[in-house]
Amino acid sequence: MKPDLEVVQIRHGESFKAWSHGYPFHTVRWHFHPEYEIHQVVATDGRYFVGDFIGEFEPGNLVLTGPNLPHNWVSDLPEGATIPLRGRIIQFSEEFIGGAMKVLPELSGIGALLESSRRGVLFASRTSRELAPLMEEMMEAQSVRRIELFMAIIGILSRDRDARPLSSPSYLPDPSGYMSAGMNKALAFIRENLTRPFGEAELAAIAGQSQSAFSRSFRRHTGMSLVQYVKRLRINLACQILMSDEQATITDICFEVGFNNLSNFNRQFLAEKGMSPSRFRRLLADNINAARAA
Secondary structure (H helix, E strand, O other): OOOEEOOOOOOOOOOOEEEEEEEOOOOOOOEEOOOEEEEEEOOOOEEEEEOOEEEEEOOOOEEEEOOOOOEEEEEOOOOOOOEEEEEEEEEEOHHHHHHHHHHOHHHHHHHHHHHHHHHOEEOOHHHHHHHHHHHHHHOOOOOHHHHHHHHHHHHHHHOOOOOEEOOOOOOOOOHHHHHOOHHHHHHHHHHHOOOOOOOHHHHHHHHOOOHHHHHHHHHHHHOOOHHHHHHHHHHHHHHHHHHHOOOOOHHHHHHHOOOOOHHHHHHHHHHHHOOOHHHHHHHHHHHHHHHHHO
16 A cells, blocks of 8 residues: 655744644554654554554654655544544654754764664653653744754654664665655645646646545645645745745735735735734834844
8 A cells, every 4th residue: 555645844934843643633644754753652552554564552652754754653542532642743854954964063973863764763661751841842842942852852862772673674665656646746736836826626637536536635645625735835935925025015925925815815814824914024024123133
């Protein structure tokens, strides 16, 4: 069975994604993504799958998976049961960690850990206990504190001498086969044509699926509808323009990012960011002025 691609969205202004989820949850499936993932189980036990490895997990299970390595954790729960918090996760890209290692030569020591993660790495229970409060704090951390916690977590992982690989040495994930699948073509089309009009029927044709099948598959891959996904990407693009072009009007930005109605743009921006575009710009200006005055 081919794994699904999980689209990991790292927000603008952040270097990595830190989040938690309960069970059941839409990402609980056989899947992969280009990002590294630190995955710590908080509650439940069951079976987990990493590459060609199958094992039993319990609370405290702590694993690092490398880029494009398929994985999944399946909890043993009675039918219909739900868990509000099953695990905490940190996901970061090769570009981020590679860039950090170039700037900070002291990080060269984590190279072996990152290489081992391509087979999946299981850490000792004592390492998981040491990391637990840091992972919990990370879920709500802001600004510089996020980086402090990330470096502390990576440092602890790199010093675990009892960590062991999971999948076999001969297991080599080949994302080329599933990266070329129709859904990934559709996702690439969205990125390349984000600011122009397109619809689900057009994307379904690109993916080689019926419109109803594409709709179900898209939600399974991204955890949201096409409309929600495109809206979020367009709002994020609007934020980048607001931060980089002081001369662009809100109206100009609205149409530039693909909205065709200013009132709808303002409403969607408010829903996504918790403030209007104009307030976003004012707060940004206040921040810049405060930095200049300091």
